[in-house]
Each structure stands twice: as C-alpha cells, then as structure tokens.
Amino acid sequence: MTTDSLPPLWTTLWFLIPILPISLWVAWSDLKFMKIPNKAVLTLAAAYLVLGPIALPFTLYLWGWALGGAVLVAGFIVTSLGLVGAGDSKFAAAMAPFFIGGDASLILALFAGCLLGAFATHRLFRAIPAFRGATAEWESWTHKDFPMGLALTGTLSFYFIAALLFSA
Numbered sequence: 001m002t003t004d005s006l007p008p009l010w011t012t013l014w015f016l017i018p019i020l021p022i023s024l025w026v027a028w029s030d031l032k033f034m035k036i037p038n039k040a041v042l043t044l045a046a047a048y049l050v051l052g053p054i055a056l057p058f059t060l061y062l063w064g065w066a067l068g069g070a071v072l073v074a075g076f077i078v079t080s081l082g083l084v085g086a087g088d089s090k091f092a093a094a095m096a097p098f099f100i101g102g103d104a105s106l107i108l109a110l111f112a113g114c115l116l117g118a119f120a121t122h123r124l125f126r127a128i129p130a131f132r133g134a135t136a137e138w139e140s141w142t143h144k145d146f147p148m149g150l151a152l153t154g155t156l157s158f159y160f161i162a163a164l165l166f167s168a
Contacts, residue, residue: 004103005102005103005106006102006106006159006162006163006166006167007101007102007160007163008163008167009163009164009167010055011055011056011163012160012163012164012167013164014051014054014055015047015051015055015098015160016160016161016164017051018043018044018047018051019044019047019098019156019157019160020157022040022043022044022047022153023153023154023156023157024153025037025040026040026091026149026152026153027147027149027150027153027154029149030087030140030147030148030149030150031122031135031138031140031147031149031150032135032137032138032139032140033139034139034140034143034145034147035087036085036087036088036090036091036149037087038087038090040091041087041090041091041093041094042094044091044094044095045068045094048064048068048094048097048098052064052097056100056101060100060101061097061100063100063101064096064097064098064100065097067096067097067099067100068093068094068096068097069093070096071092071093071096072089072090072093074089075088075089075090075092075093076089084148085145085148087149088148088149088152091149091152091153092152095152095155095156098156098159098160099159102159107155107159110155110158110159110162111151111152111155114151114152114154114155114158115148115151117151117154118146118147118150118151118154119146119151121150122140122146122147122150126140126141
C-alpha cells in the first residue's frame with residue numbers, strides 16, 4: 001500500500017470527525033437491534049454534504065455524490081433480490097462518497113478484511129458467556145443474519161485511520 005492510495009491528511013482530518021462517532025452508532029445499533037437507523041444514514045450523508053466541499057476539490061466532491069447514487073441503485077437491486085438488508089444498502093450508499101478518489105482495490109481488500117474480522121469477532125464474542133450475558137438483549141446473537149453494519153463501519157473507519165497513521 002502506498003500513501004497515494006489513501007486520502008490526504010487534510011481530507012482525513014475533516015472526515016474523521018463525523019465518521020468515528022457515526023460508525024460507532026451504526027455498529028452498536030446493528031449489533032443490538034439488527035437495524036441501521038435512517039437517522040444515522042442521513043447524518044453520514046449530511047456530514048459529506050457539509051464537509052465535502054471543505055475537504056475535497058469541488059469536482060471530486062460532486063463525483064462523490066455520483067458514486068453514492070450508483071451505490072444506492074446497486075444497493076436497491078441487491079436488496080430487492082434479498083441478498084442484503086435495506087439498512088446496509090443505504091449506509092453503503094451514504095459512505096461511498098467518502099471513498100471518492102480512493103484506490104478501489106485497496107478499499108475492496110479493506111472491506112474483505114473487515115468483513116472477515118467482524119464475522120470472526122462477532123462469533124467469538126457470541127460464544128463468550130460473560131460477554132453474551134452482559135449483552136443478552138442484542139438481537140444479533142440470535143438473528144439468522146450477520147450485522148453487516150459492523151463490517152461497513154469498520155471499512156469506513158479503518159480507511160481514514162490508516163490514512164491518518166500513514167500520513168505521519
């Protein structure tokens with residue numbers, strides 16, 4: 001990985017401010033309720049709306065919206081086919097603009113790693129009686145589906161955390 005495949009420090013600093021708390025909110029909500037709140041999706045989109053013109057060149061900012069729209073259409077299709085949940089699709093569309101200008105192979109590799117790590121961690125903690133007892137009301141422990149918000153938020157957060165770490 002080269003630093004050219006990550007966003008510049010200026011962009012990273014602006015985007016990390018809203019991304020980290022929203023990601024924690026989404027991950028917790030998906031673990032506890034197996035739902036990603038529309039308010040969280042709209043909050044992330046609003047963060048891009050407000051901070052995007054500050055953090056990115058304006059043309060790149062506009063292309064970010066186009067990317068988000070394309071992901072929304074793709075998400076609608078895969079949700080209609082029953083492959084993923086609607087909240088996952090909407091959140092993926094809201095987070096897509098933040099990746100504009102990034103290296104797609106790096107982002108997909110990061111998502112694959114986050115998906116495997118989130119799945120393994122979820123299953124591990126589900127098997128620990130003390131942790132499971134402390135979070136007994138979490139629907140994700142007994143739900144047939146996996147809380148994909150955990151992997152999506154990990155991808156978004158770790159992308160910008162890596163940019164921050166590698167820019168120093």
